[in-house]
Amino acid sequence: MKLNITADKKRKYLILCGILLLIMTIYKYIVHPAFLYVDRLGKEIVVKHKMLSGYKKVIYGKIDLTYKLSLIKKELTRAGAGLLSGNTPALASVEIQNRLNGIVEKSGVELKSMKILEPVDTDYYTTLPVQYNIVSETGALRDMLYRIESSPTYLTIKELRIRVRKKRRRFQDKQNNYEINSTLTITGYMKK
Numbered sequence: 001m002k003l004n005i006t007a008d009k010k011r012k013y014l015i016l017c018g019i020l021l022l023i024m025t026i027y028k029y030i031v032h033p034a035f036l037y038v039d040r041l042g043k044e045i046v047v048k049h050k051m052l053s054g055y056k057k058v059i060y061g062k063i064d065l066t067y068k069l070s071l072i073k074k075e076l077t078r079a080g081a082g083l084l085s086g087n088t089p090a091l092a093s094v095e096i097q098n099r100l101n102g103i104v105e106k107s108g109v110e111l112k113s114m115k116i117l118e119p120v121d122t123d124y125y126t127t128l129p130v131q132y133n134i135v136s137e138t139g140a141l142r143d144m145l146y147r148i149e150s151s152p153t154y155l156t157i158k159e160l161r162i163r164v165r166k167k168r169r170r171f172q173d174k175q176n177n178y179e180i181n182s183t184l185t186i187t188g189y190m191k192k
Helices: 007-080 089-107 138-149
Strands: 110-116 125-136 155-166 178-191
Touching (some): 089 155, 138 178
C-alpha cells in the first residue's frame, strides 16, 4: 500500500497543522488564561461582595452605636448630678455637712458631735466620710435614715452603731423610758 502524497496535499496538511498549532497556542496562552482570569474575578467578586455587606453592617451599626452612646452620655450626666460639686475634698465635705445638718434639723434628732474623716481615693471617685453622733428616739432616727438614703446627693451610710440606754429617772417621760445613742458614718462621693 503506497500512499501517494502530492505537493499540493503536503501544503494543505502543513497549513492545517499550522492552523491547529496556532489554535492550540491561542487556546493555551490567551483563551485558557482568560477563563482562569474570569473565574478568579468571579471568586473575588464574591469575596468583595461579602466584605461590602460587612461594611454595610458596620455603617448601619454605627447609627445604632451613636444612639446608644448618646443614651449613655445622658445617663452619665444624670448620674453625675448626685455627686458632690466641691472642687476640693474640703469643700465637698462642707457640702456634706450642710446637707446632713439640714437633715438633722428636719428629723428632730439631737446632734452630740460631728467629725470629718480622711477622704479615700478610688479609681474614679473620692469618697468623703463624715461621722455623726446623735441622740434620738426611734421614729426620729428612722426619719433621719430615710432622709439620708433618699437625698438627691449620693449619700450612703457606711457604718451605723446603735446603743440603747434607759433614761435617768428625772428625764423620763411616761411614754419613752429609753434613749438611742447612734454613731453614723455617712459617705458622699465626688469626681476625682
